[in-house]
Amino acid sequence: MASQPCRIIVVVGATGAQGGAVIDTLLNSPPSVPIRIRGLTRYVSSPASQALISRGVEMVAAKGSLTDDTSALTHAFKGAWAIFAVTDIWEQFSRNPCDASDAREKEEQYGCMLATQASYVDTLEHFIWSTEPNSQRLSGGKHIVQHFDGKSKVDDHIRACHSKSVSHRSKSLFHLITFLWVGFYAKNLQHLPMWKPLFNIGTESGKYSVNVPVDPETRFVSLGSLRNVGLAVAAVLAGEGSKSLRCEMCTTSRHQARYIAVNNGFFSLREYYEAWAAVVLKSSCNGTGIETLHQNDDAHLEPEDASLSQEQTAPANIEVRQIDAAEYEQLYGGFGREMRTMLEFWRDMGEQGSWRVSYAKSLDDEAEEDDGGASDCDCVVLSLQDVLAAKGQQVLDLKESFRELA
Ligand SMILES: NC(=O)c1ccc[n+]([C@@H]2O[C@H](COP(=O)([O-])OP(=O)(O)OC[C@H]3O[C@@H](n4cnc5c(N)ncnc54)[C@H](OP(=O)(O)O)[C@@H]3O)[C@@H](O)[C@H]2O)c1
Numbered sequence: 001m002a003s004q005p006c007r008i009i010v011v012v013g014a015t016g017a018q019g020g021a022v023i024d025t026l027l028n029s030p031p032s033v034p035i036r037i038r039g040l041t042r043y044v045s046s047p048a049s050q051a052l053i054s055r056g057v058e059m060v061a062a063k064g065s066l067t068d069d070t071s072a073l074t075h076a077f078k079g080a081w082a083i084f085a086v087t088d089i090w091e092q093f094s095r096n097p098c099d100a101s102d103a104r105e106k107e108e109q110y111g112c113m114l115a116t117q118a119s120y121v122d123t124l125e126h127f128i129w130s131t132e133p134n135s136q137r138l139s140g141g142k143h144i145v146q147h148f149d150g151k152s153k154v155d156d157h158i159r160a161c162h163s164k165s166v167s168h169r170s171k172s173l174f175h176l177i178t179f180l181w182v183g184f185y186a187k188n189l190q191h192l193p194m195w196k197p198l199f200n201i202g203t204e205s206g207k208y209s210v211n212v213p214v215d216p217e218t219r220f221v222s223l224g225s226l227r228n229v230g231l232a233v234a235a236v237l238a239g240e241g242s243k244s245l246r247c248e249m250c251t252t253s254r255h256q257a258r259y260i261a262v263n264n265g266f267f268s269l270r271e272y273y274e275a276w277a278a279v280v281l282k283s284s285c286n287g288t289g290i291e292t293l294h295q296n297d298d299a300h301l302e303p304e305d306a307s308l309s310q311e312q313t314a315p316a317n318i319e320v321r322q323i324d325a326a327e328y329e330q331l332y333g334g335f336g337r338e339m340r341t342m343l344e345f346w347r348d349m350g351e352q353g354s355w356r357v358s359y360a361k362s363l364d365d366e367a368e369e370d371d372g373g374a375s376d377c378d379c380v381v382l383s384l385q386d387v388l389a390a391k392g393q394q395v396l397d398l399k400e401s402f403r404e405l406a
Contacts, residue, residue: 006034007081008123009237012114014039014057015048017185018086018130018229025230027055031238040064040076065092065110073117082126083118084233086182087111087154089147090335097334100146107147111154119161119173127176128233131155135345137358143345147338155179156359159257159378174257178236179379181355183223183263186401189276194332194339197273197318208277209319213328213340216270216320218347221355224264224401228384231395232262235387259357259381264395266351269343270320272398277318279402357381 009026013019014037023037038058041049049059062072065087077083087110093103111129118127132148134155158173188195197208212218223229267275329336346354357379384395 004033006036007031008036008038008079010038010040010077010080010083011057012040012083012085013088013130014052014059015041015043015046016086016088017187017226018182019084020048021226021230022084022233023052023055023057023230025227025234026237027057029234031234038076038080065106068109068113070113070117073114074120077117077121077124079123080118080121081123082128082237083114083121083124084128084130085111085114085118086130087114087151089150093147093334093338100334100338104146104150107150108153111151112157115154115158115161115173124176126178126237127158127173128178128180128236129154129158130180130182130229132181133355134358135342135349135354138349138353138356139345142348143341145338145342145345148342148345159359177257179257179259180229180232180262181221181259182229183221183261185226186222186224186276186398187226187405189273190405192335194328194336197276207317207319208281209321210273211321211323211328211331212269212343213323213325213336214269214343214347216322217268218343219266219268219351220272220343220346221261221263221351222265222267222272222398222401223262224398225396225404227404228262228264228396228401231388231393232260232384235391235393236260238391257379259379260384260387261355261381262384264384264397264401267398273318273320275398276402276405279399280406281317 011019011022014023019039023039026035026037036058037056038060039049039052040062041059042062042064043049044059044061053059060072060076062076063069087107089100089103089107092106093100096102115127115129118124131151131154132145134152135143135145135148137152158177161172161174190196195210197210199208200206323331325340328340332339388395
């Protein structure tokens, strides 16, 4: 009997959090058909790349967003059956934190370049693009979350290539696309200064605290564990949420592209940190987790000195403290400004308003129009919960997500 051909799955951002989670999921629970994973990196000899190679991943060098070298992408995408792509805005942003628009432009350019090169791959059946909603359009120009909008402009590019005549050698990615809206990582609390709770700063003794620039009741979309991204991608590749769901939900005969809202819920900042405290601080009292949490940070007290008793459990141990927006920005610089804008966008737009599809009115026209949910929209938004339920799986909830950090 002839063996099945190997499907090549290319992961852009393979050494990062999302790409890494996708690879972990595919290696730990391989699909029923044989696959080969190919990862993209700028540094094949880095420890992260070498670790992937040792697990059987083929790592291919591509210079990334800092060049328009498309031949590396042509080589990396050759023969691909599926491509998962995420772009990183932060490394570029850290070069010039005063002006996020420059990093956003580079991110957008790179995302468009990835999509364009993918459209030339005649073996391709899935293009999975990690993106975010367009804050500027959804808020009528009030908020511009740069790390959202560059990604969303790539969505526009993919749609534009579908609607306009495409070049003779490319195909429309619109028929292959799954857009993933990825929520806020739980692990941000472990390593990002503005999100990481610190012990005993600016608050009464015996508490962790975190500064936020908005009301702690502000709600936002949580991804939780990065494994949720892996589950989403594996489900898409297994065909879940694909043709059958698409047909059930189609109201017109037009092709509908899929967005999957990859999240484990909509929580207030207070609820989120209380959930963190309930899992992580409890385990810290048992002698695990907190050492990790406090590695190299400037917390004033070590947990042992702080004498948190076993009985003193979360959420009493966490304070989510609103501080003035200017003070926040002073503390956390350009990154703080970007996070503040994102929180203000969520605060003003709410769950329904902030995670919707919106497209420019016409492809040459930057005029604002929100057509999410409109009768003639050409996309469908699915929840990760529904997509995984079809596979008999569940989204990893907050508790499980924070357990990974403990
Ligand atoms: N933190 C959150 O809560 C959150 C939530 C949703 C979305 N996001 C988005 O996630 C994106 C980052 O993804 P991640 O968290 O998976 O990444 P990550 O863990 O920060 O790793 C960055 C990845 O991107 C690659 N990379 C970095 N700069 C690059 C460049 N100039 N050109 C090409 N590749 C480059 C790196 O590859 P090499 O170094 O190996 O080349 C690495 O694989 C950001 O754009 C962010 O907006 C974050």
